[in-house]
Amino acid sequence: MPEYLKTADEFRKALKDAGNKWVVVDFTASWCPPCKMIAPIFETLSKEFTEIKFYKVDVDENNETAEDQGIQAMPTFKFYQNEKAMKTMKGADEKQLKSNLEECK
Structure with missing residues (x-):
């Protein structure tokens, strides 16, 4: 299960x-229906x-x-490598999320 990062330091x-x-x-x-769905x-x-x-x-x-990460909509998925944000995806689109993960392999 993905861990929650509760502070900026974490x-x-x-x-x-x-x-x-x-x-x-x-x-x-917690109050966002698309977040609960995804x-x-x-x-x-x-x-x-x-x-x-x-x-x-x-x-x-x-x-x-x-x-700090400029989040304005939920859910937003950010993909990082070497501590840098490489891509951002907004919305609860399962196919798009999976496609982004495939590109990170």
């Missing part, structure tokens, strides 16, 4: 610790794409990170 550490591995972060909110899919994909690190950030609980 977020920075997760990116740093991943090194050159891909990291995908689901910026989500959550089990995100979890399933985390088991399928084991070479990629999967995390979640609740934008209400960790708004410092959400603001």
